[in-house]
Amino acid sequence: xxxxxxxxxxxxxxxxxxxxxxxxxxxxxxxxxxxxxxxxxxxxxxxxxxxxxxxxxxxxxxxxxxxxxxxxxxxxxxxxxxxxxxxxxxxxxxxxxxxxxxxxxxxxxxxxxxxxxxxxxxxxxxxxxxxxxxxxxxxxxxxxxxxxxxxxxxxxxxxxxxxxxxxxxxxxxxxxxxxxxxxxxxxxxxxxxxxxxxxxxxxxxxxxxxxxxxxxxxxxxxxxxxxxxxxxxxxxxxxxxxxxxxxxxxxxxxxxxxxxxxxxxxxxxxxxxxxxxxxxxxxxxxxxxxxxxxxxxxxxxxxxxxxxxxxxxxxxxxxxxxxxxxxxxxxxxxxxxxxxxxxxxxxxxxxxxxxxxxxxxxxxxxxxxxxxxxxxxxxxxxxxxxxxxxxxxxxxxxxxxxxxxxxxxx
Ligand code: C2E
Ligand code: SIN
Ligand code: SIN
Ligand code: FE
Ligand code: FE
Numbered sequence: 001x002x003x004x005x006x007x008x009x010x011x012x013x014x015x016x017x018x019x020x021x022x023x024x025x026x027x028x029x030x031x032x033x034x035x036x037x038x039x040x041x042x043x044x045x046x047x048x049x050x051x052x053x054x055x056x057x058x059x060x061x062x063x064x065x066x067x068x069x070x071x072x073x074x075x076x077x078x079x080x081x082x083x084x085x086x087x088x089x090x091x092x093x094x095x096x097x098x099x100x101x102x103x104x105x106x107x108x109x110x111x112x113x114x115x116x117x118x119x120x121x122x123x124x125x126x127x128x129x130x131x132x133x134x135x136x137x138x139x140x141x142x143x144x145x146x147x148x149x150x151x152x153x154x155x156x157x158x159x160x161x162x163x164x165x166x167x168x169x170x171x172x173x174x175x176x177x178x179x180x181x182x183x184x185x186x187x188x189x190x191x192x193x194x195x196x197x198x199x200x201x202x203x204x205x206x207x208x209x210x211x212x213x214x215x216x217x218x219x220x221x222x223x224x225x226x227x228x229x230x231x232x233x234x235x236x237x238x239x240x241x242x243x244x245x246x247x248x249x250x251x252x253x254x255x256x257x258x259x260x261x262x263x264x265x266x267x268x269x270x271x272x273x274x275x276x277x278x279x280x281x282x283x284x285x286x287x288x289x290x291x292x293x294x295x296x297x298x299x300x301x302x303x304x305x306x307x308x309x310x311x312x313x314x315x316x317x318x319x320x321x322x323x324x325x326x327x328x329x330x331x332x333x334x335x336x337x338x339x340x341x342x343x344x345x346x347x348x349x350x351x352x353x354x355x356x357x358x359x360x361x362x363x364x365x366x367x368x369x370x371x372x373x374x375x376x377x378x379x380x381x382x383x384x385x386x387x388x389x390x391x392x393x394x395x396x397x398x399x400x401x402x403x404x405x406x407x408x409x410x
Contacts, residue, residue: 302346
C-alpha cells in the first residue's frame with residue numbers, strides 16, 4: 001500500500017507523464033493501473049460507448065493475473081452491452097452519477113440495475129465492492145465508465161470503497177475522459193482527411209481506399225500470424241494499418257489538377273512531380289505525436305518502394321526531400337530502399353495499391369481482368385513486391401475477392 005506522501009508524489013508525476021504518452025491504449029492502461037493503486041483495488045475496467053453500446057475495452061485483475069504463468073496475459077473476450085439502466089455500467093453512463101456499492105451480490109432487488117454474474121462465473125471470481133464512475137467530458141458528454149472492483153484491506157480482504165476513494169476516482173475519470181475525447185476527435189479528423197483526398201482526386205474514391213485498407217489488413221494478419229505475433233498486438237496494429245492504408249495517397253492533395261486529372265499518360269517531368277506525393281503524405285504525419293502518425297507516415301512514404309530497390313523516393317530526408325548524405329547516388333538521387341529495409345506496412349500497401357489500381361479503371365488505363373492482374377503480381381514478386389506477401393495474397397484470393405465485392409465502384 002502507498003503512503004500519503006508517495007500518493008501525492010505519484011499524482012504529480014502521473015499528470016506530467018500522461019502529457020508525454022500519446023498512445024490511447026497505453027494511456028488507458030496506465031490510468032487503470034495508477035487509479036487501482038490509489039484506492040487499492042484488486043481489479044478495474046473501462047467501458048467505452050460505441051454506437052450506442054457499451055464496450056468492455058480495458059481490464060485488469062490482480063487475482064486472475066496471479067493465477068497465470070509469469071508473462072502470460074489475461075484473455076478477455078471483449079464484450080459489449082446495450083446502454084440501459086439494468087447494468088451498473090449502463091446505469092452510471094445514463095445518470096452521469098458515480099455509484100459506490102459495498103457488495104454487488106446484495107443489491108436491493110427493487111433497484112433498476114443488477115450485477116451480471118456471468119463474468120464472475122466464467123472466471124471463478126467473486127466481485128464484491130464496485131465503484132463505477134462516469135467518464136464525462138468537460139462539455140458534459142458521457143463517453144463510458146471507469147470501474148474499480150474489490151478494495152482490499154491490508155490483509156487483502158475485500159472491503160467497501162470510501163468516500164475519499166470516490167473523490168480520487170473522479171479525478172482519474174477526468175483524465176481518462178479528456179484523453180478519450182482527444183482520441184475520438186483525432187479519429188474524426190482522419191475521416192475528414194480521407195474525405196478531402198477523395199474530393200480532390202476523382203479516383204481516390206471511398207471504395208478504392210476502403211479496398212486498399214481491407215486488402216492491407218488481411219495481408220498483415222496472415223503475415224503476423226506466421227510470425228507468432230501476439231493476438232492483441234495484431235488487433236491493435238490492424239486498426240492503425242487500416243486507417244493508414246486508407247490515407248496512403250493523401251499527399252496527392254498537393255499535386256496540381258493538370259497532372260492529377262490528366263486524361264492520358266504523364267510525360268517524364270509530370271511523373272517526377274507526381275512522385276512527390278509519397279513524401280508529401282509523410283510530411284503530414286511528421287510531427288510523430290502518436291503510433292498512428294508513425295504508421296501513416298511510414299505507409300505514405302514507402303508505398304512506392306520496390307523490393308529490388310528500384311522504387312521511390314528511397315532514403316530521403318522527408319522535410320527537405322534531399323537524399324540522406326550516405327544514400328546520395330552519383331546522379332544526385334537517393335538510393336531506393338530494398339527488401340526488408342522497406343517497412344512491412346509499406347510493402348503491404350504497395351501490393352494492395354497496385355492490385356487495386358490494375359483491377360480498376362483509371363483516366364489513363366482500362367480495368368484489367370483478374371487473370372492478367374494476378375499474372376502481373378506473380379511476375380513482379382521478388383522484383384516489385386515482397387514475394388512472401390504475394391504468396392499470402394494469392395493464398396487469400398477468396399477474402400480479397402469478397403473485399404472487392406463489398407466495396408464496388410459506383
Ligand atoms: P495509381 O493510379 O493509384 O497507381 C498506383 C500504382 O499502380 C502505380 O504507381 C503503378 O505501380 C501501378 N500501376 C497503375 N497502373 C498501371 C499500369 O497500367 N501498368 C503497370 N505495370 N502498373 C500500373 P506509380 O506508377 O508510381 O504511379 C503513382 C500514381 O501516379 C498513380 O496512382 C497515378 O495517380 C499517377 N500516374 C501514374 N502514371 C500515370 C499516367 O500515365 N497518367 C496519369 N494521369 N496518372 C498517372
Ligand atoms: C457492470 O455492469 O458494471 C458489470 C457487468 C454487468 O453487470 O453485466
Ligand atoms: C513491424 O511489424 O512494424 C516491423 C516489421 C518489419 O518491418 O519487417
Ligand atoms: Fe501512391
Ligand atoms: Fe492509390
